[in-house]
Amino acid sequence: MIITGILLALLAGSLVSLQTIFNSKVNERIGSWSTTTMVLFTGFIASFVISLLVEGKNTFSLQHMQSWYWLSGAIGVGVVFCLVQGMKLLGPTYAISIVLTSQLSFALLFDSMGWLGLEQIPFSWNQLIGVLVIVGGIVLFKFGGLKKETSDSSDKQAHTVPSKS
Incomplete structure (x- = not known):
């Protein structure tokens, strides 16, 4: 059970990294809000179809749920948008x-x-x-690595001997 959880967590981490790269590439073409819309819409379609296949009618069984849990999708908008922007900047x-x-x-x-x-x-x-x-x-x-790069470039300049051609 623990091994399965660890493997799923490792898979989730790799998928988040992969999705972030894909989202960044989409963002280069269509912009941040369009990327967020596309990512969440395609995610909705994929999860809805899989849910229907796996859970059938239980997909629509939403009783006993706190009303504020419905904010999860809105939080997802923030996650995707902020991650796309963070990738672009950092x-x-x-x-x-x-x-x-x-x-x-x-x-x-x-x-x-x-x-x-x-x-x-x-x-x-x-x-x-x-x-x-x-x-x-x-x-x-x-x-x-910043200090090393700076010292490497200054060392190269200091040790460069002008050629006499």
């Missing part, structure tokens, strides 16, 4: 790193507080340290 690796860190941080907050109907999971400093290590890794990833 590039895929940096944007996804920040998204995943933010996701982990808010999941820790929601779990620890028991918000939004989640079972409250006691906060531990190890969890916070884990998030901070990831943040440190992102900072190192983004800014760790």
Whole structure:
């Protein structure tokens, strides 16, 4: 059961990265809001058809649901739009790193507080340290090579000897 969950989470991560790249390429052609509309519409069609095939009539069984859960689709609009813009401004690796860190941080907050109907999971400093290590890794990833690139280019200039032709 745990292995299946891990594999599904790994697959979801790879699919998010793949979708983000696709969304970025679509955005280059048709713009951010059109991309968001297209992504969510094609997602709706795909999930609706699969739901009908897998769940049949239960697709339309929506009782016992909190009314504010209906905001999920609107939140999805924000997710797709912000991710497309983040990719455009930061590039895929940096944007996804920040998204995943933010996701982990808010999941820790929601779990620890028991918000939004989640079972409250006691906060531990190890969890916070884990998030901070990831943040440190992102900072190192983004800014760790800047000094080296600068020194490499200045070394090349310093060691270049003009030719006497």
